[in-house]
Amino acid sequence: MIPSVSIKDNLNNLKSGNYKAVNLVDYFLDRINKFDNNINSFITITENAAYEKARWIDKLISEGTKDPEKEYPLLGTVIAFKDLFLTKGVRTTAASKVLDNYIPAYNATVVERLEKAGCITIGKLNCDAWAHGSSGENSDFGSTKNPWNFDYTPGGSSSGSGASLAAQFCQVTTGTDTCGSIRLPANYCYKVGFKPTYGSVSRYGIVAMASSLDSIGHLTNTVEDARRVFNVTKGPDGYDSTLKTSDYIFDKNKKLRIGIPKEFFVKGIDKSVEDNIKKAILIFKDLGVETVEISLPHTKYGLSVYYIIQPAEVSSNLGRYDGIRYGNSRDSFGSEAKRRIILGSFVLSSGYYDAYYLKAMKVRTIIKSEVDDVLKKVDAIIAPVAPTPPFKLGEKINDPLKMYLTDIYAATANLAGIPSLAIPFGFSKESLPLGFQLMGPRFSEEMLFNLGEKFEKESGYEPKFASLK
Numbered sequence: 414m415i416p417s418v419s420i421k422d423n424l425n426n427l428k429s430g431n432y433k434a435v436n437l438v439d440y441f442l443d444r445i446n447k448f449d450n451n452i453n454s455f456i457t458i459t460e461n462a463a464y465e466k467a468r469w470i471d472k473l474i475s476e477g478t479k480d481p482e483k484e485y486p487l488l489g490t491v492i493a494f495k496d497l498f499l500t501k502g503v504r505t506t507a508a509s510k511v512l513d514n515y516i517p518a519y520n521a522t523v524v525e526r527l528e529k530a531g532c533i534t535i536g537k538l539n540c541d542a543w544a545h546g547s548s549g550e551n552s553d554f555g556s557t558k559n560p561w562n563f564d565y566t567p568g569g570s571s572s573g574s575g576a577s578l579a580a581q582f583c584q585v586t587t588g589t590d591t592c593g594s595i596r597l598p599a600n601y602c603y604k605v606g607f608k609p610t611y612g613s614v615s616r617y618g619i620v621a622m623a624s625s626l627d628s629i630g631h632l633t634n635t636v637e638d639a640r641r642v643f644n645v646t647k648g649p650d651g652y653d654s655t656l657k658t659s660d661y662i663f664d665k666n667k668k669l670r671i672g673i674p675k676e677f678f679v680k681g682i683d684k685s686v687e688d689n690i691k692k693a694i695l696i697f698k699d700l701g702v703e704t705v706e707i708s709l710p711h712t713k714y715g716l717s718v719y720y721i722i723q724p725a726e727v728s729s730n731l732g733r734y735d736g737i738r739y740g741n742s743r744d745s746f747g748s749e750a751k752r753r754i755i756l757g758s759f760v761l762s763s764g765y766y767d768a769y770y771l772k773a774m775k776v777r778t779i780i781k782s783e784v785d786d787v788l789k790k791v792d793a794i795i796a797p798v799a800p801t802p803p804f805k806l807g808e809k810i811n812d813p814l815k816m817y818l819t820d821i822y823a824a825t826a827n828l829a830g831i832p833s834l835a836i837p838f839g840f841s842k843e844s845l846p847l848g849f850q851l852m853g854p855r856f857s858e859e860m861l862f863n864l865g866e867k868f869e870k871e872s873g874y875e876p877k878f879a880s881l882k
């Protein structure tokens with residue numbers, strides 16, 4: 414039995430009895446047991462709970478419930494959560510030894526909603542500790558390998574979320590994106606990565622990294638699946654006060670315009686990434702989408718601004734792990750978390766606050782209004798996810814600045830709070846995954862999904878998995 418790749422086909426197969434939910438769990442657990450020793454994408458496997466849920470689903474279907482998807486839109490979707498998502502009764506580590514033994518007393522809103530919608534949780538995924546990183550190598554539980562080539566990183570910080578999907582260990586994974594942590598691993602593992610509008614998906618019950626930038630999203634095999642999951646996770650929950658409902662109106666018949674920021678295609682971008690985006694732009698043109706050059710002159714400061722605001726918020730958020738309420742002592746923090754606590758405390762300290770933090774906040778406002786203005790003239794912005802294809806494990810880990818530069822194209826969406834959809838497209842000559850991202854105005858996710866789906870169709874996209882032996 415081979416499970417279908419999309420959420421919809423999977424549900425249809427379950428409903429028509431082609432396979433049972435327990436067979437699905439058997440299939441994925443078998444692959445995890447065979448291959449994850451090498452890849453290291455999971456921190457915890459929730460085998461018993463997965464079988465229990467699968468048996469419940471099989472019973473529901475055998476009782477002949479009509480259209481179970483009305484109540485359970487994601488019925489039978491096998492999911493794994495980045496280990497930053499609080500799961501009631503199941504260890505949640507944030508991939509840090511500080512939270513080695515932490516068992517949450519409640520579920521994150523997103524976990525609660527996805528499980529209620531019928532998802533089968535199969536486990537918790539490895540990532541950079543506290544989501545600090547771009548390669549997965551900062552995990553206190555060991556690095557994760559890219560299933561497409563074990564010498565390479567799957568991208569971070571949601572390293573396990575990308576790798577486990579590429580290895581076909583499950584059907585959907587979740588991630589957090591503070592500056593690319595969903596889009597980068599999706600891109601490096603040939604998966605769809607979706608970072609929603611800041612304020613559309615609840616942060617309640619997610620270990621906070623930098624609260625004004627954290628977006629809660631997911632990785633899927635198709636754009637349609639990304640929409641299905643978002644329809645379940647989005648919307649106010651009464652806990653996260655930054656949540657709003659959408660005020661964006663999408664006219665399906667409108668001729669769309671995509672902006673190409675001239676500042677994004679300059680020195681430093683790898684030729685294979687650039688040539689590949691040019692091909693993607695041609696496909697959009699074939700679709701009747703108008704493409705125009707745009708300018709975002711202040712985005713060149715985005716990464717510097719991010720690396721001031723983010724550590725400032727990190728240093729404050731990590732203050733709660735004081736060895737009293739949660740977890741182990743502060744000695745258990747790894748070197749990357751320590752670096753950020755020190756940097757963050759420095760930029761917030763008196764005498765330096767105005768020169769660094771306050772200035773960065775002002776530049777953030779300029780970037781945000783620049784992006785907002787451009788998005789009044791075009792519907793979406795196309796950009797690389799990262800300047801290079803996947804890089805080798807070990808290549809950047811001893812040079813934090815080099816690692817930080819991986820996020821140069823990610824920062825804009827987080828600083829401006831806009832949604833971004835990372836779409837897999839093409840492979841490098843080393844057979845490593847490539848792709849691009851599409852950003853849109855706040856709450857324009859439906860427009861992005863629509864564009865993404867059209868692109869998938871026109872480009873002949875098929876979900877692909879790494880072949881493992």
Ligand code: GLN
Pocket residue numbers: 544545546547569570589590591592593594595622723820
């Ligand atoms: N790679 C970035 C960092 O190290 C972003 C991480 C993230 O999005 N969680 O801060």
